[in-house]
Amino acid sequence: MGKITVSETKGKQRHNPLLKDISSISGDLKTTSKSKKSKKVEKEEPDFLDAKTSRKILQLAKEQQGEIEEEEGIVEESRPSFLESFKNVESEEEDEDEDDEQYSDFEEEEELFEEEIEVNEQDAEMFEKYFASSNNDGFGGSINLADKIMAKIQEKEIMKQQPERQVEGVRLPPKVIAAYEKIGQILASYRHGKLPKLFKVLPSLKNWEDVLYVTNPEKWTPHAVYEATKLFVSNLQANDAQRFIENVLLERFRACIEDTEDHSVNYHIYRALKKSLYKPGAFFKGFLFPLVDSHCSVREATIAASVLTKVSIPALHSSAALAQLAERDFNPATTVFIRVLIEKKYALPYQTLDALVFYFMRFRKAGGEHQESMMEQDDDEEINKSLPPLPVVWHKAFLAFAQRYKNDITDDQRDFLLETVRQRFHHSIGPEIRRELLAGTPRIQSEPVKDAVMINAF
Template sequence: MGKRKNRHQNPEPFLPEGNESVASKKQSKAPKQHQKEEKLISSGMSSKILKEALLQQKEVQEEADPQQNMNHSFFVVEEPPKVEEEDVDEFSGFDETQSQLSDYEEQIDEDDERLLEAFLSKEAGRQQTLADIIVKKIKEKDATVVSESRPLPKLDDTIIEMYKGVGTALSRYTAGKIPKAFKHIPSVQLWEDVLYLTEPENWSPNAMYQATRIFASNLGPKKAERFYKLVLLPRVREDIRKNKRLHFALYQALKKSLYKPAAFFKGILFPLCESRTCTLREAVIIGSILQKVSIPPLHSSVALLKLAQMEYCGTTSYFIKLLLEKKYALPYRVVDAIVHHFMRFLEDTRMMPVIWHQSLLAFIQRYKNELLKEDKDDLRILLEKQKHKLVTPEISRELNNSRNRGEKEDDFMSLASPVSVINKTIEEDRFDIPDVPMEED
C-alpha cells in the first residue's frame, strides 16, 4: 500500500493578540468588484429615499409656485407596493397554441343562443371604459377641450410623456419585465388618470394579464373593482366579440382577478348581467372560471342573492346554476330569494330557455329539503305553467320525494302517504300469512 500523504496544517491557526501583521497584509489589497456591489444601497432603502425625495421636491415646488400643486399631486403615495417584482419579471409569456384552446365550445348550442336573444336588451349601449370616464371628467372641467377626442389630464408634461411611452411598450409587450413606472401606479393618488395615459385598450393580452396581477395584489377591493369594471371587462368582451373566443392570456387574467372575489363579482359578473347584453358565449367562458376556481361561501351566497334580485337576463340563469352546483350551505334568506326569483315567471308568457329549467332543477336537487311547504306548493303551480318535456318531470319527482324545512328524516318517513303504507303492509304480509284452512259452507 502506498504511503498516506501528510496534511499541511497551519501551526498558528489563530493570531495572537497584538500581532496584526498578517491581517494588515490582507486588508491592504484592493476590494474586488463583487465586494463593492455589496456596499450599494438596498432596493428597499432606495425606495424610501426616492419617496422622501419626492415629498421634499413637492414641498419646495409648492412654496415656489402654488399654482402647480395639481400637476404634482399624483406623487402622494397612499400605500407601498406589495407586488413581488421577481415574480412579475419572471413572466415568460404564453404559448401561442394555448391561446387557441376552447374547451368551452362544446357547451354552446346555437339553438339556445338564438332563444336567449329574446331576453337581451335591445337598448343597452356599449360597455363603459376607463377612457369614457376620464374624458367625460376632463371635458366637464375644461370647456376648451370639448372638440378633442382624447384630451390629456392636467399633469406635468414629463409625466405625460413618460406614461405615454409606457403605454407604447405595453402595446407590444409579450414577455419579460414590466416598466418600473407602471408598477408604481397602484400607489399613486391619481392612479386612474395615470392609467388612462397608457391607453389600456391598446395593451397586448399578455400585458393585460401582467397588469391584472399587479393591480389585484396592490389595489384595495374598491379600486380593484374599478379596474376590473372599466379596464378588464370591456377588453374581455371586445375580444370575445371579435374572435368568437377569448385569448388565453385574457382568460388567465380573469382567473387572477378572482384573487379578490368581492371585486370580481362587483366588477365583472354583476355589470355583465346588469347590462342585459351578456351573450351565451360570454356566459360560458366566464362561467368556466367560476367552475374551476374555489370561491369563499360567503361571497358566493351574496352573489346568488344579488343575481336573484336583479332584472332577468337569459344568461343570468347560467351563472345561478353554476353557483348552485358548488353545493354551498346557503342561508335561508338566499334560498327564499331564489324561490322568489323563479316565481316571478309564473305569469310570463315567453318560452323559457332550457338553461332556466336546468337552473331550477339544480336548485331543487340541492336544496329541496330546505324549502317551506308553501314554497313547494307554489313551485308545483309554476311547473304547470312553465314546462319542459325532459326537465319538468325530474323537478316534480325531486319535490315529491323531499321533506320540508325543519323536518327531520324520521319525521319525513312517518309522514309517508297512506297508499304507500298500505302497499308496504301488503308486501310484508305476503310472506307472513299463516296457513289457515278455509272454512266450508
C-alpha cells in the same frame, strides 16, 4: 640596505612627540585648551560699565552729534522736544481713529445702500435654493417653519405657472405624460419578461386611474393585460381593484369576443379573469354585475361562468351574488350565472334560498285566474301553451336548485314550486324537477332564523 620590519619599530620610537619638545623649551605657549581660556576671559570681563566711563561715552556722542548738526546747517532750537514729539504721536493716533470711524461710517452707508438694491426674482430664487441645499447638507444649518411654508407656497405658484399637458380630460405634468406614453408603447408590444418599474409604481399612486389612462390600455397585448391584472388586483384595495376590473378587464374581455371570428376569448385574458377572482367582491361588482346589466349575450355569460366553475369562491360572496342576481329581471345570461353558482353546492343561508324560491315562482300565473283555469282544464300542455316559453337554461337552473336544496325549503315553498313546474313544464327536465321536489323532506317553517346568515347587499 635592508627594510625595517614592524616588529623592530614597535618597541622604540624614532623621536619624541612634538608636544613634549615644545613644553620642554621655555616660551609663551601654554598647554591649556581654548575652551578653558575663553571661559576665563568671559569671567574676567565685567557685566556692566561704571559711571565714569559711561559719562565719557555720552559726552563724546553728544559732541559728535553737535558737529554733525553744524555741518548740515540744522538749528538746534528748531528741533522738537521730547514732549512735543510725544504730543505729535498722540495727534497722529487720533487722526487714525477718526479715519477708522469714517471708514466704519462708509461701511454702514454701503450696507444701507445694499439693502435698497432691487434683486431680480430669478436670482433671489437661485440664492434661496442654494442656501436651502447648504442648510440641508448636515453642517449645522436649520430651516424655520415659516421658510418651509413659504417654500411650499412658491412651489404651488411655480406649478400653476408651468403649462400642464391635457390628454382628453386628464391633467398631468408633461414629463409624466411623456414617460407613461412610452410605457404604453412598450405594453402594446409586450410578450414576456419583467414589466417596467414605472408601471409597477402605479398601484401606489393616488391618481393611478389618470396615469393608467395615458398608457392606453385598449392597445395592450393580452400578455400585458394578464400581468397588469395580477399587479393591480393584488396591490389595490377592493374598491380600487373593482374600478380596474370594470374599466380595463371587462372592456378587453368583451372586445376580444367581438373581434375574433369564432367569438372566443384569448387564453391570457381568460387567465386574467381567474386572477381577478383573488378579490371576489371586486370581481362580482366590477365584472359580473356590469356584464349582466349591459345586455350580456349567452356566449359571454357561458365563457365567464366557466371561470366560476374552475375557481373556488367564498360561500358568503357566492350567496350574496345569488341574491343580487335573483332580484334582477329575467335574462338568459343571468340564469347561466345562477345555475353555475347553484351547482357549486355551497351551504347557502335561508335568506338566499328564499330569494331563489321567489325567483322561480315569479314565472307562474298567480291569483284566481290560475285556479279557475286549473278547474276548467286539467291538461298541463294547454296551460303551458298559454305562457311564453322559457329557455332550457332556466329549466336546468331550476333542476340544479331542486337537486341541491330540496331539503332546505318549506312545505309552502315546495307547493308553489310544484305549481311552477306544472305551468312551466319541460318534457325532459320537468319530470326530474318534480321527482326531486317530492323526494325532499322540507324544513320546519317555524325553525329559528338565528342560524341564517344575514347577507348585506353589495
